[in-house]
Amino acid sequence: MVRWQRRANKEADAVGQGELRGVVAMDGPSGTGKSTVARRLAGALGAGYLDTGAMYRAITLAVLRAGVDPADSAAVLRVAEAADLHIGTDPRHASVHLGAEDVAAEIRGQRVTLAVSAVSAVPRVRDLLVARQRQIINEAGARLGGIVVEGRDIGTVVAPDAGLKVYLTASAAARAARRTAQDSAEGRKSTVDATLADVQRRDRLDSTRAVSPLRPAEDAVEVDTTELDITGVLDHLLAIVRDRGLHRAAAAR
Numbered sequence: 001m002v003r004w005q006r007r008a009n010k011e012a013d014a015v016g017q018g019e020l021r022g023v024v025a026m027d028g029p030s031g032t033g034k035s036t037v038a039r040r041l042a043g044a045l046g047a048g049y050l051d052t053g054a055m056y057r058a059i060t061l062a063v064l065r066a067g068v069d070p071a072d073s074a075a076v077l078r079v080a081e082a083a084d085l086h087i088g089t090d091p092r093h094a095s096v097h098l099g100a101e102d103v104a105a106e107i108r109g110q111r112v113t114l115a116v117s118a119v120s121a122v123p124r125v126r127d128l129l130v131a132r133q134r135q136i137i138n139e140a141g142a143r144l145g146g147i148v149v150e151g152r153d154i155g156t157v158v159a160p161d162a163g164l165k166v167y168l169t170a171s172a173a174a175r176a177a178r179r180t181a182q183d184s185a186e187g188r189k190s191t192v193d194a195t196l197a198d199v200q201r202r203d204r205l206d207s208t209r210a211v212s213p214l215r216p217a218e219d220a221v222e223v224d225t226t227e228l229d230i231t232g233v234l235d236h237l238l239a240i241v242r243d244r245g246l247h248r249a250a251a252a253r
Contacts, residue, residue: 018146019045020046025166028167032168035051035053037225038149050089057116060115076119077122083098134159156217164240167223169225169226
């Protein structure tokens with residue numbers, strides 16, 4: 001039996017619904033600032049936050065710990081079905097656990113990064129996780145009024161009816177530089193050249209996989225973050241949220 005669980009946003013539960021109405025779907029490749037922007041947007045609106053990429057990474061870590069070949073689809077699925085995954089929805093305290101163990105740092109390591117594309121390409125694993133992601137979205141909508149969800153197939157597959165779909169882009173060089181800086185800040189060793197090669201590899205694998213390839217939804221707002229800082233992107237998205245009537249205060253007027 002699959003044991004998927006959500007760690008509740010206790011602070012948000014205590015104060016009730018936030019300012020976001022519905023779902024903001026945020027997609028894009030690695031290094032575009034997606035995670036930081038999504039967390040800050042959710043925090044600014046008192047909304048829930050879901051990092052779907054962390055779910056795939058956690059399953060990948062479970063696969064590696066089990067000694068399973070990421071290319072063995074049947075074995076990968078068995079690990080995914082048995083995984084005791086807990087994913088947080090509080091943007092201020094995003095958490096990822098396998099059982100009682102906090103794996104938020106370990107899932108960002110090179111070993112997981114090199115294997116996650118293969119694991120996330122398994123169709124039945126994607127089906128399993130997408131079903132759980134939709135459940136979390138529905139729960140957050142009922143508790144908080146809205147949620148910001150980030151990943152690579154949110155606007156196209158997970159939440160195609162989202163009130164706002166955003167696709168963040170940036171040059172490969174800019175994304176590699178950002179990821180290298182992040183790795184260094186978090187104590188992981190990397191070089192810009194190695195990270196650039198990995199960014200290009202992930203882009204190729206994610207955009208060409210048969211199931212849920214990385215691509216913008218037809219009605220997504222595309223934002224190039226190459227020359228923008230986080231504050232600039234956040235201000236732009238907050239304005240769109242209000243313009244679309246997804247902000248409770250704006251909708252009440």
